[in-house]
Each structure stands twice: as C-alpha cells, then as structure tokens.
Amino acid sequence: MDYFYVGNHINNVGLNDIHFGGKYSWTKVFVQGKLLVFSSAAPISANDNSYLGTEMDLWMGYSIAKEIKLGAGYSHLFASESMQALKGGDNTAIQNWAYVMLSFTPKFFTSK
8 A cells, every 4th residue: 555655745754664474376376465564763743652553465366378467456554543643534444445457468579
C-alpha cells in the first residue's frame, strides 16, 4: 500500500519499516506474504507513541505459459491512533485494497 511515500508528505517524521515475510512456490504457482510494522523515526507529539500500524500483504501468481502470468494480491492496514494523529482520517476505518493482474511479457529480441 504506499501509504507513506505517495501523495501526502505533510507532518513527515520519518519512517521505520520492519518487514517479515515468506514465499512458497510450486511448479506454476507461488504464494507470498509479508507483514510490515511501521513506526515514526521522530516524535509525533507528547501524547502519541511512535507505533503507526501494521500492514499485511498477501499475493499469489500462476504461470499460464512462459510469457503469460496471472496474479492477485490483497493488502490491509491496521492503523494506530498515532497514525490518525499524524496523517488524519479515522484509524478505525477499513483501509485495504486488492488487485488482479494479467501479465504478458514477450521476448522480441535475443542476442548471442
């Protein structure tokens, strides 16, 4: 979810972003997941702690042919009250998105 680097840079306090993840592959299928923990690098205010929230990313893909792949993904952000103080909005509101993608990557030229 590019919540921090696209769009709103107001009240920027820096970002610590810790990732945990894994991937499992079969012949034509893969499943991958990542958990991201966000915290501010500088103090937000005297009343807010540095924990901004946690994001969960899940995606999978299927190779239909060598040049054709089908992919799908889902991301969900669990924002904290500190995130609301920093970025505005409502930290209890659902913040997620999903996608489905068909990729075609032909090889037009080769060289020896």
